[in-house]
Amino acid sequence: MITKEKNIKKINGTITSPNGFYASGVHAGLRYKRKDLGLIYSEKPASVAAVYTLNLFPAAPIAITKKSIAYSNKLQAVLVNSGCANACTGKKGEDDAYLMRAWCAEHLNLPEHLVAIASTGVIGEYLKMDRLKSGIDKLTIGNKLEDGEDFGHAILTTDTVIKTTCYEVLIDGKIVTIAGSAKGSGMIHPNMATMLGFVTTDATISSGQLQTLLKEVTDQTFNQITVDGDTSTNDMVLVMANGAVEHEELTESHPDWADFVAAFQLVCEDLAKKIARDGEGATKLIEVNVNGASSQKNANQIAKTIVGSNLVKTAVYGEDANWGRIIGAIGYSGVEGNFNQIDISINGVTVLFGSKPVDFNEEEAKNALKNEIIYIDVHLHEGDALGTAWGCDLTYDYVKINASYRT
Secondary structure, eight states, X not given: OBOSSTTEEEOSOOTTOSTTEEEEEEOOSSSSSSOOEEEEEEEEEEEXXXXXXXXXXXXXXXXXXXXXXXXXXXXEXXXXXXEEOOOSOHHHHHHHHXXXXXXXXXXXXXXXXXXXXXXXXXXXXXXXXXXXXXXXXXXXXXXXXXXXXXXXXXXXXSOSSOEEEEEEEEETTEEEEXXXXXXXXXXXXXSOOSOEEEEEEOOOBOHHHHHHHHHHHHHHTGGGBOSSSOOOSSOEEEEEEXXXXXXXXXXXXXXXXXXXXHHXXXXXXXXXXXXXXXXXXXXXXXXXXXXXXXXXXXXXXXXXXHHHXXXXXHHHHXXXXXXXXXXXHHHTSSOOOOOSSOEEEETTEEEEETTEEOOOOHHHHHHHTTSXXXXXXXXXXXXXXXXEEEEEOOOXXXXXXXXXXXX
């Protein structure tokens, strides 16, 4: 796929596709059968950026990773386990997280501060450290497509599929690759939730510039998804750029900066949408586009409110074009305005025009709602700003999955 930016191309790749990156995924025994321990490795220290959960009870791995990054703003490896969040586990959990980092550093012959860690799974349980150690000893690194897929499988919890994406972009006439891998299915809400995202690139860029970019793009992608309104304790998005492609360092003044930003945003947007589509029990991806807002902040807020409404989500599941639930969500979004000219359409079927009901064909609307992707388009006629958010429908299976999560 070639994007509208002529220098950007989507390719079939994984987290190992950028030059100098390797990965692995193994079964350590933290879970019953599935792979549960993954590793990303760069052949040289990489620039790094990260954003974290805003939950007031961040898990031990979050604190340890922050310390690793603060040491030199460089990373060379990321170790991730599923099956246990190592959250709300007190001093023992913190000690276990440090030991997890130390064992990985020893296995790779690296200084500990060049290793980040992440965990996902059940809150309030301790890591099975003997199994974790055995798993780390089994980790081998490769740069094949399947090595990246093994990593993608190892980080999953209730996810049904691995989530990867990859793009190439021309920088100074050289091919730079940006790849991503993520997990997330439940406890997903704006400002992240039980979500882990990892991006690798062989671009040459400083940690400071990368951090600024990640924060801006996260606000338009990962922070614009919601599944169930719950925010977890372990979330992070972490980016590593190892400079394996030797081009002029990327800054905002670089002539190819806009293309790099566009490709980076496409990677993050792809991962965000994959997470939303794979919401626990979900059958449909919902994309809400709000146009004509007075500011992008307002547009984003209204879009997130609509896609996060349980009534909207259940209406989509029931294939009911109940636009009253959409207008209701706009009304309690917290955004003020003179909303007397709102237009709403659902998968191309106009259901409200100028804030007045439209005599639409109910059968046509129901058929439109049978699609796997549901587009809700709202025009406020308040300004020129627009915003997008992604979510999923709310089904009976969501309740079943979460009613027995620990079993």
